[in-house]
Amino acid sequence: MRDLDIIVAGGGIGGLTAAIALLRAGNKVRVFEAARDFGEVGAGVTLAPNAMLGFQALGLGEKIEAQAISPTRQVVRHWQDGRVLKALDRGDGMREKYGAPYLYIHRADLHAILLDAVRELGGETLTSARVEGAGFDGDQAWIELADGTRQTADLVVGADGVRSAVRGIYEPISAHFTGHIAFRGIVPVDEVMKDFAENPGNIIGPDRLVVWYPLRGGTQLNLVFFAREEGWTEDGWTIPATRDELRRIFDGWCEPVRQMIDRLDEERLFKWAINARTALSGWNKGGRITLLGDAAHAMTPFMGQGASSAIEDAVVLARAISDSETLPRALERYEAARLERATFIQQESNDNANRLQSKDADSFDKKELRNEETLGLFAYDSATVPV
């Protein structure tokens, strides 16, 4: 099929990638975004080779690489003394093994590339357009917007994130707090931060995790501090945080952690709850509505695969539609190709939180490594997997 009229609810990384894939396949696409402006939070994102295989198939590989950083390796260090427990190859070995690089990119830069591509391909992009509900009626799907208007199309794709309104018609259960909170900040790379920028990685320890990597030509360092905290009720993406709060949480951790906390700019230090979704048994509603990305399978970020999974969904969905004669069949094929893998990654991401935040960091290098690469996730090519 082609020439379908498709509504994408949500213009995040998943929604825009889906719009690009669907436009390239000859469909008409409108993206409805709740925010007043298209954009992304000021933070980095890791694009694993499986994400880049998807982007390469959409003709965006070079543009993305030009704005990203390709590290040579990633180190895993011990919380007490900072000693290196493992060094993971992230350099040329990635391209050789998987045909695509492992990259770090600023979310805003990636988002801008995707938005340009949607517009160049003739996609329509609407802002301040909050979707409040969705449904289908015979061979038409519809969304209802916050202003009370209704838009119809052949297909509605719910790509509206962890708090998806489209997902509301699947189950009445909202996203749940996972017991993890994250603090994020970006700092300029100076003499002290230079070593961290050149040697990206993680520091692992009991109930806590620190992740850092360079952005924008190595001029900025992306810092993420994870902690377990029960009973957190605050909600939002930009709750201000303080260095002292982090110093308390990471009390007793090694000098590098103290150095990173000291460099944070409190004006731009935010914290938020990590929410996730339980797996659904199906994404297809009446052959007219489906889900993608966090709306379908929001996961904890402990394998850095949430955005990558959304990109895979987008490429596979467009292929299933192109290769099928009816939409119900296309959505069945999309779900059959994607649901099991997405659910597996959700589960493994939770398990990885326990491995990376174990009370026993000393034994990390003695156990067999189980992570996104050893599980084979990097080898998945959304452009060629059977659909």
Ligand SMILES: Cc1cc2nc3c(=O)[nH]c(=O)nc-3n(C[C@H](O)[C@H](O)[C@H](O)COP(=O)(O)OP(=O)(O)OC[C@H]3O[C@@H](n4cnc5c(N)ncnc54)[C@H](O)[C@@H]3O)c2cc1C
């Ligand atoms: C701390 C942290 C670190 C992470 N690091 C990585 C990483 O390194 N690599 C990786 O692959 N993943 C990572 N992830 C996961 C990744 O950020 C998400 O999985 C990814 O952003 C999901 O994309 P999405 O487009 O599905 O949803 P979102 O990015 O949430 O986009 C949804 C869009 O829909 C809009 N929207 C919401 N509701 C509505 C509505 N009702 N109507 C219209 N529009 C709406 C939103 O404004 C937004 O633009 C991380 C997550 C966290 C929390």
